[in-house]
Amino acid sequence: MSDALPGLFLGQSEADGASRAETLLFKRANRHGVVAGATGTGKTVTLQIMAQGFSDAGVPVFCADVKGDLSGICMPGSPNERLTARATGMGLTLDPKAAPTVFWDLYGQKGHPIRTTVSEIGPVLLARMLNLNDVQEGVLSVVFHVADKEGLLLLDLDDLRAMLVHVGENAERIGREVGNVAPASIAAIQRSILQLEQQGGKAFFGEPALRLEDMIRVGLDGRGQVNVLDATKLMNSPRLYAAFLLWLLSELFEQLPEVGDPEKPRLVFFFDEAHLLFNDTPDALREKVEQVVRLIRSKGVGVYFVTQNPADIPDSVLAQLGNRIQHALRAYTPAEQRGLKAASESFRPNPAFDTADAIQGLGVGEALVSTLDEKGAPNIVGRTAIRPPASRLGPATDAERAAVMAASPVRGVYDTMVDRESAEEILSARRGEADKAIAEAEAAEARAKAEAQAEKDAEKAEVAREREQARQAREAARARPAPRAAPRRSTRETPIEAATKSVLRTAGSTITRELLRGILGGLKRR
Known part of the structure; x- marks a missing residue:
């Protein structure tokens, strides 16, 4: 019998007066699954029950906390009379306890930062x-x-x-x-x-990058670590949210060794608001998702999509999800009716009720459950009252979150960003x-130009100096007075000079005649 094998107890179903324990076998947990239902029907509580159940079995868990409600998993629950009565009706002893939780946050505000490199x-x-x-x-x-x-x-x-x-x-x-x-x-x-x-994505890229071994931890008490990603702010950037989770799956696929079908998973991964992964998804990216979901099973990783309607998930991916938990759906529009029909036809029918009618009639805390048996075949769907959680229903306070982070095994490992040479x-x-080389070349060219210009300026200055000297010389020459000539003597003679010259001429003539006469007379006598 499947319920004799180790598994996660989800709740109790009844059909034809007989009750049946709805159990998700650990051996088949890596065959993936889906948790679907309209807002307010109990999906988050089911996710919390599953996460803590896997943790108690020694399986690490990663899940996104979109609304902040899942953070209560770190604190013991305080069951009221209604929850206690439900547990008693299922033969459970409700033991309030917290799960070993580590909070993560891409922005480093409500958890340890998560980073990866470009x-x-x-x-x-x-x-x-x-x-x-x-x-x-x-x-x-x-x-x-x-x-x-x-x-x-x-x-x-x-x-x-x-x-x-x-x-x-x-x-x-x-x-x-x-x-x-x-x-x-x-x-x-x-x-x-x-x-x-501007959407805060800068904080996601850098070092130290996340090491998967810091998420895949099992404590000394044998319980697996529950990694809760605070996505309350991250949901404002749906592309970043979807790409981050797909990256994390891809890293798990690339780094984990093949283990086939283990007795229990090495890690269970809950992908909340799964429709964000497939909105406007290119064919290449969708094929990547299909490949990872199909092949990561052999790495011992179970992937569980949490969404409002299974129709949000492509048929090629939905066909690989063997474990199904369907909370109530409302079908008021034609599109919702088509989604309801698709959801009801994905279950193995139960002759005790009409699946489509049952989905619409489910109350809060109820779900249609169909898990895989020990042979890997889907069980007949059962209308199930989901068991109450052992941890707190509702969010943890800021002080409680801070106390959990202070005792975290990764405290101080990722808190400070490292910026090495890249x-x-x-x-x-x-x-x-x-x-610098350009500046030096420009400086050398400038110096050469300056030197050439200096030479030209010096030549021009020399020419100008010579011209100035010549000009000054000309002006100096013009400025000097001309040399004064000797006064001309008058040619006019005074009476005395004329008389003297006349006496002298007369005397001279007389002397000359007398001499000539003497000379000539002497010649004649001879």
Whole structure:
């Protein structure tokens, strides 16, 4: 009998006056499952019961707390008369106790920070986060390729932004190797990064990155660690939420070894608000989800989607979910009626009731349950009263959360971000060296120009000086007075001079005649 095997007791069902314990076998828990139902029908309580039940069996659990109600799992419950009576009716002794809980928060506000690197996310999931089209996703893949080729680590969004600038500056060279890189696509990716940062995504990227072994823990008491992701703020960024959870699944798939079908799972993963994963999902990403869900079973990981309607999950994924818990659905619109029909037809029918009518008639805390038996076949669906939880119904207070975090086994491990050398620092250094070389070349050119100009200025100054000297010499020459000439003597003679000259001429003539006469007379006598 299936109920003789170890399993998680979910509640008690009745049909034709006979009661039956609805149990999820640990051996079949890695065949995945779905918890569905309209708002307020008890999905969160069922998730809490399952998480604590797996923990008590020594199975670590990861679950998202979308509304904050699941945080009460860290505190013992305070059962009222109604819950106690329900437990008694099921043959249970309600023992209030808390689950060993570790709180996580991508923003580091209500739990330990969760970080990963841009490289670990990869271009496909990152494109999903950034809501890129096919062309922009191709450019992002080129950025990752260039980073790998040049040995540049992409750790945070600053590294990614620096790589985009680097690729844009070298688009011609890179385009010849891997294809055209349009500046418009780079600009669009940069704008998307800015939007992601404004939504708080910057805190998610960096180091120290999350180590899976810090989530897959079993305490000394044999209970598995319950990892609660506070998603109350994260839900404002649905793409970031969905991509993060899918990344976590992918990391589990890549790092965990094959174990086949273990006696109990190594980890159980609850994906709350699962429809966010599939809204506007590209075909490539949907195929990735299908692959991970299909293959991660052999790694000993059970994945449970929590959503309002099973129709939110693609048929290709829904077909792989063997364990099903369906809370009440309302069918007022044609679309809701189609969803109700699909949900009812996914169960193995019970001749005691009509499944579609039963789904609409379920009360709070009731569900239709169909789990896999020891052979892996689905059991007949049973209308089940879900068992009450041992931990608190409702949220933990801020003080209680702080006390749990203070006693956490990962306290101080992830609280401080580390910024080591990566693409942004390396490219900045390269750019600094290039700028320095350019500056030195420009300075040398400026000095050469200055020296040439100085020589020209000196030549011009010398020419100007010589011209000035010449001009001053000319002006000085003009300014000097001309030399005064000797006064001319008058040619007019005074009477005395005339008389003297006349006497002298007369005397001279007389003397001359007398001499000549003497000479000539002497000649004649001879």
